Amino acid sequence: MGFVSYHERFQMSSSPQDAYWQGFRDGLPFLLVIMPFSLLFGVVATEAGLNVFEALSFSVVVIAGAAQFTAVHLLENDTPTIIVVLSALAVNLRMAMYSASLTPHLGAAPLWKRAFVAYFLVDQSYALSIATFEKRRDWGLAHKVAYFFGTVTPICPMWYVLTIVGALIGNAIPPEFALDFALPITFIAMIAPMLRSLPHLAAAGAAVTAALLFAGLPLNLGLIVAAVIGMMVGAQAEVMMTRRVEGEAQ
Amino acid sequence: MIDQVELWIVIVALGLGSFGLRFVFLGLIGDRALPDWVLRHLRYTAVAVLPALVAPLVVWPAATDGAPDPARMGAAVVALLIGVTTGRVLAAILGGFATLYGLLWLIG
Numbered sequence: 001m002g003f004v005s006y007h008e009r010f011q012m013s014s015s016p017q018d019a020y021w022q023g024f025r026d027g028l029p030f031l032l033v034i035m036p037f038s039l040l041f042g043v044v045a046t047e048a049g050l051n052v053f054e055a056l057s058f059s060v061v062v063i064a065g066a067a068q069f070t071a072v073h074l075l076e077n078d079t080p081t082i083i084v085v086l087s088a089l090a091v092n093l094r095m096a097m098y099s100a101s102l103t104p105h106l107g108a109a110p111l112w113k114r115a116f117v118a119y120f121l122v123d124q125s126y127a128l129s130i131a132t133f134e135k136r137r138d139w140g141l142a143h144k145v146a147y148f149f150g151t152v153t154p155i156c157p158m159w160y161v162l163t164i165v166g167a168l169i170g171n172a173i174p175p176e177f178a179l180d181f182a183l184p185i186t187f188i189a190m191i192a193p194m195l196r197s198l199p200h201l202a203a204a205g206a207a208v209t210a211a212l213l214f215a216g217l218p219l220n221l222g223l224i225v226a227a228v229i230g231m232m233v234g235a236q237a238e239v240m241m242t243r244r245v246e247g248e249a250q
Numbered sequence: 251m252i253d254q255v256e257l258w259i260v261i262v263a264l265g266l267g268s269f270g271l272r273f274v275f276l277g278l279i280g281d282r283a284l285p286d287w288v289l290r291h292l293r294y295t296a297v298a299v300l301p302a303l304v305a306p307l308v309v310w311p312a313a314t315d316g317a318p319d320p321a322r323m324g325a326a327v328v329a330l331l332i333g334v335t336t337g338r339v340l341a342a343i344l345g346g347f348a349t350l351y352g353l354l355w356l357i358g
Contacts, residue, residue, distance in 0.1 A: 032340050089264065097293065223303055
């Protein structure tokens, strides 16, 4: 065996265990986002009349902050059950995109591992994993799976724990704190960093306009109508921009 | 008051549905490629659904019985501006809350 190939082997010899701990370290800073968000969910759920066990069940079974907030908000407004579920699932549609995007990297894992990946697929684990997988071309399946589970190890347990804390202190927070507005602020804070391209801006602008125009629709259907319009505008803007770029290139 | 039966139906249905959305491609589609137009629409899901949900809450807050409120609108604008310019979620949350409490204290 030559010297060069020994070095190549040495470079690739970082074990799946190393990948796991790299994921763990990369996940840690996201606690700063996860913990207040989860705490707020516990508070909002309690304000809506849920007890600690019900709030925790939401966080464990659904494990998707934005969808949980949406569901509780609509439940509070006496929305029909089917509309509550469909609206919250519409908020979670992006998870299907995450799933599609990770499939080329993790699709070869055993079915039970893919099931666990699916359960723990949240904004943070997806964003960290896809960015790292595209950099580490030398990583095989074992490294990628280990990295993914590394990212969720600090994040997901704290998601459950802070929901309990929020639910416990929820009743102790007086109305002067205006926590009714925690949901809009948190959502705006999550969306704003995504508004980095013209199609994304167009999609958000169209969705906001449509949501205000169709706010009077019954059963909160205005949300679904506005979301579909926003997605179509975004997709169409992307097609037009791609055509323009191709036109300029010719 | 939220109905208990309805609450648990929502928790279970939303849990199953969310898992289904997360599992559908990883578990069932495998390595086959998706049609471009599907991916193109899915790319804009988050930036369409969440703003559509928030916009009416900002313009007609429930806490003021739907009357537009300068403190809440100001907080929304600040959170948006910080989020867009810095790209930092936590900074946008803190800035939004600081503005909300500052304006509520100033205006009452």
